[in-house]
Amino acid sequence: DAKTTQPPSMDCAEGRAANLPCNHSTISGNEYVYWYRQIHSQGPQYIIHGLKNNETNEMASLIITEDRKSSTLILPHATLRDTAVYYCIVVNTNAGKSTFGDGTTLTVKP
Amino acid sequence: DAGVTQSPTHLIKTRGQQVTLRCSPKSGHDTVSWYQQALGQGPQFIFQYYEEEERQRGNFPDRFSGHQFPNYSSELNVNALLLGDSALYLCASSWNSDSLRGYTFGSGTRLTVV
Numbered sequence: 001d002a003k004t005t006q007p008p009s010m011d012c013a014e015g016r017a018a019n020l021p022c023n024h025s026t027i028s029g030n031e032y033v034y035w036y037r038q039i040h041s042q043g044p045q046y047i048i049h050g051l052k053n054n055e056t057n058e059m060a061s062l063i064i065t066e067d068r069k070s071s072t073l074i075l076p077h078a079t080l081r082d083t084a085v086y087y088c089i090v091v092n093t094n095a096g097k098s099t100f101g102d103g104t105t106l107t108v109k110p
Numbered sequence: 111d112a113g114v115t116q117s118p119t120h121l122i123k124t125r126g127q128q129v130t131l132r133c134s135p136k137s138g139h140d141t142v143s144w145y146q147q148a149l150g151q152g153p154q155f156i157f158q159y160y161e162e163e164e165r166q167r168g169n170f171p172d173r174f175s176g177h178q179f180p181n182y183s184s185e186l187n188v189n190a191l192l193l194g195d196s197a198l199y200l201c202a203s204s205w206n207s208d209s210l211r212g213y214t215f216g217s218g219t220r221l222t223v224v
Binding site: 034036041042043044045046049085087097098099100101102103 | 114143145150151152153154155158166168200202212213214215216217218
């Protein structure tokens with residue numbers, strides 16, 4: 001499974017966009033990029049996923065570079081409740097196994 | 111619609127003992143994955159069960175074993191507990207036929223080994 005690299009921490013002002021980067025330079029053709037977040041003392045929560053096209057849902061947008069070696073999760077209008085650890089993972093859906101790194105701790109400040 | 115349910119929420123065991131953790135998947139899900147999350151780290155994949163069989167396994171010793179029942183619920187067993195087994199154990203469920211929708215995680219079982 002491809003490994004991912006994320007900055008350990010980021011801050012964002014409330015109401016502004018939060019852009020969380022992720023490097024996955026060893027990703028293979030059949031691996032998807034998934035993003036989850038984990039609020040303290042809870043299990044991870046699915047946010048969004050993509051293969052090679054940009055994706056958007058009610059929670060966030062996912063931008064994947066053309067070479068698929070990196071991606072960015074965008075929270076368009078961050079709120080205090082978005083403070084959490086955000087994990088970028090790559091998943092081979094045929095195998096089902098997924099590997100989490102240590103994630104990015106996003107702190108949204110008033 | 112109930113999400114993923116894990117029990118117990120917390121427990122304390124003594125080194126060398128055995129422990130069983132339980133997971134009920136989200137309604138309609140047929141695949142269960144188990145993860146170990148040490149303090150300050152991301153979840154580490156232990157194994158995944160589908161159709162009552164272990165389908166994939168991460169880098170965990172044989173002390174870690176599991177089972178899936180016909181109703182899709184699952185158990186994680188850890189034998190000969192070590193202090194380093196202290197962690198949050200997470201269960202995640204999904205549809206095998208539509209795994210692209212991602213996993214639904216439970217809130218975990220906090221295991222402390224003393």
